[in-house]
Amino acid sequence: MKLVRYGEIGSEKPGLIDDEGKIRDLSAHIDDINGHMLSDASLARLRSLDPASLPLIEDDQRFGACVNGVGKFMCIGLNYSDHAAETGAEIPAHPILFMKATSAITGPDDKVMIPRNSQATDWEVELGVVIGTACKYVTPDQALDYVAGYCVVNDVSERDFQAKLTGQWTKGKSCDTFGPIGPWLVTRDEIDDPQNLDMTLDVNGERRQTGNTKTMIFSIAECISHLSQLMTLHPGDVISTGTPPGVGLGMKPEPVYLKEGDVMDVWIDGLGQQRQTVGQDA
Known part of the structure; x- marks a missing residue:
């Protein structure tokens, strides 16, 4: 998977990039892309989702840092x-x-x-x-x-x-x-x-x-x-x-x-x- 955080500074939402290079919204499934959702089990759950079932986001989006809440x-x-x-x-x-x-x-x-x-x-x-x-x-x-x-x-x-x-x-x-x-x-x-x-x-x-x-x-x-x-x-x-x-x-x-x-x-x-x-x- 290619996981992204998109949106304006301080208001980024979690998403993924589908096979066509389009942004799909993950907000219904996770709050953010951070340490709390990066375990193998959490990633497997996201991987099981059908990207086509996720809301399609317009292409013209700012990307934030791809992981939030970095400790070190x-x-x-x-x-x-x-x-x-x-x-x-x-x-x-x-x-x-x-x-x-x-x-x-x-x-x-x-x-x-x-x-x-x-x-x-x-x-x-x-x-x-x-x-x-x-x-x-x-x-x-x-x-x-x-x-x-x-x-x-x-x-x-x-x-x-x-x-x-x-x-x-x-x-x-x-x-x-x-x-x-x-x-x-x-x-x-x-x-x-x-x-x-x-x-x-x-x-x-x-x-x-x-x-x-x-x-x-x-x-x-x-x-x-x-x-x-x-x-x-x-x-x-x-x-x-x-x-x-x-x-x-x-x-x-x-x-x-x-x-x-x-x-x-x-x-x-x-x-x-x-x-x-x-x-x-x-």
Whole structure:
């Protein structure tokens, strides 16, 4: 299934995308798409519904973040060998974890706002993993059983805030609008191999990032297992699993960053496409 949240900010309704790419309303069956309805049993109940029996929604709809009520927004840094190389970083011995404020979460096509005093706002296409069942101390071979589904994430980053303000990367990752998620949550049964998904990001129609999840240093299962040794992962938690090469920070002969009016197109095979126009905070 492809699950969506559609409607104006703060008033999103749950829906699914049918076989013809149309939105079908799920409001009669669930209140929202959040951790409370992401268990295997809940998803099986939704899967048993006939999409044709659900109200058809007009195409011209805003999509909100595909999951609501995110408890933890966790990100894995330097998780692609080719991205680590472009930044001059050493390959980490363990998954690098940083947190992104949940207040950064926004819809997949909402504006991304350059924060005040920013000179280095950057892009990062990433595979998002949404936890469906609480897990703790799981092994890598068990880990994917706890996944509800996958989605596109743009891990927008302010590099000066991230590296020069002293402290954790979280400072440069958590600005308002820096966490577009969606357009939809694709349940794990629809993704044959999450470790072999092509991904791209364009800025103003020019290809910046091209990658595939097979070049991750730590697999999705390894990341989930590692994090579960440190904390309980709860339904609705999101893990953003790292970015391939081509970020603005790594461009030669010097970095190139986002400016007001730029347009980002962010795509992962089977998971849909985001498009964000860049604005400027006052």
